[in-house]
Amino acid sequence: VWSHNKNHQNLIDLIKQQNPDIIALEETGYNWINSLKYLDKTYKYRGMTESMGDFGISIYSKKKLIDPRKEYWGTMRIPTVLFNLNVDNEQIKVAVVHTTPPGNQEYFKNRNEMLENIVKWNSADKRPSLVVGDLNTTMYSPSYKNTICKSNLINARRTVGIIPSWPTMWPGFLRIPLEHVLYSKELKITNFELQKNIGSDHLPIVFNVKAQNN
Secondary structure, three states, X not given: OOOOOOOHHHHXXXXXXXXXXXXXXXXXXXXXXXXXXXXXXXXXXXXXXXXXXXXXXXXXXXXXXXXXXXXXXXXOOEEEEEEEEEEOOEEEEXXXXXXXXXXXXXXXXXXXXXXXXXXXXXXXOOOOEEEEEEOOOOOOOHHHHHHHXXXXXXXXXXXXXXXXXXXXXXXXXXXXXXXXXXXXXXXXXXXXXEOOOOOOOOOOEEEEEEEXXX
């Protein structure tokens, strides 16, 4: 949502329009959390980091989140929200990740450490996996390719094209894809779409997830 974005009503309108089962928001501070209190009645299950501005993560869900928890990834200990979820009578594990932007050597190193954490988390057990978030990398970077190679996760863009999402203040042909939905072969992603600009520097993404055998 972008910690500097004050157009909260734009997000509220999008949520009302899409009526999703689960909402994953990144860069949420106290101002965002207070604006979205109305969601508490409909979205009874929550997963959240402490308010950390650029690295705050908030999950709102109509479905029960099983074992929601936080882990701190990379040398810089950036929070990641993890939980399990029942999808089509099968339990899957979900990671909502926001890596550091590789603007300097420290952030670059930490970004790559967090990508490596995705690999470790994915290989910890055999349950189907879903990774969502701003990974601050495109599909063309060696670090991203290494993550995909080691994890065998699939990018939802594989069937829909590049659909660049950042930065919104630039023309579409100059944007790059930083938001990613990665999933294991046991899952199926459909209706992966960018949404209109809500005032963030990133465009929102909406998608459906199902078990592959359904």
